[in-house]
Amino acid sequence: MPNLPKGSKSGFWITPVLAILSATCLAQAPNPEPVSDQETELGQAMYKQLRDKGEIVESSPLYDTLKPIAVAIARVAQPQYPHPFKFFLVHEAQPNAFATPGGNVYVVDSLLHFVKNTEQLAGTLCHEVSHTIHRDGVALMVKEQKILEREVVAAILLGPTRAHIIAIALIGKLHSLGYSRDAESKADVTGSDICAEAGYNPWGLTWLFQDFQNADVGKIPQLLSDHPANGMRIQTLEKHFRDNPSSFSKFNRDPKSATPLSVPKDAPETFLRKETKSGV
């Protein structure tokens, strides 16, 4: 069981199940929860969980590296999503990046040292932002909810405390569950559109895949070990680039054309442990 965020709300998760139950009793369609509110609450619950674990980096020179790339990507992606995109550095064991419903994107600090150039980092961020635009995180939680539906219904009968615990467990799982191959490829394609429009060479993501294909299996970080079939993903991107020459033909596919990423070494980090504003 992950650390339970203090004071987080369970209503967003449990209410739809209660609504289904009451619909069964009353034979009346429930009023759907506004999707936007649900996404924000899911995002906030994940934020609180990461903050309470002391993983969120409040201040670090690494934000100076992340910020200009995040700002450029958010400028292009924002019109496609109703909540503000915010990028947070987090400290975890594996170099990784993940997005949650509500617009928060989390970048593990070591990813900035792991990527070889600006385009690889930008490609990763564009990919994660696209998962949010596609509502992949919400879809994943709905799928998990169906799997656990019997347990959740049982939990409601047992009492709200246990139902709350299950809801929080699902939020924690969002972080570790993998998306479908199809969802990954779609996020690559949308991400490449966003990166190209933001001025970052969209070949960067394919360079990252290629580096991992050549890497020692044991050293592949979760970022891509969760993302199977990288060869197929490269092919899908190459086809997308060929089919849309007006957007992509101007970019150089040669990794030697990459822009170096300036990352301060041994950058000090302060961690967020109480409710203050952070992120870029």
Ligand SMILES: [Zn+2]
């Ligand atoms: Zn992904």
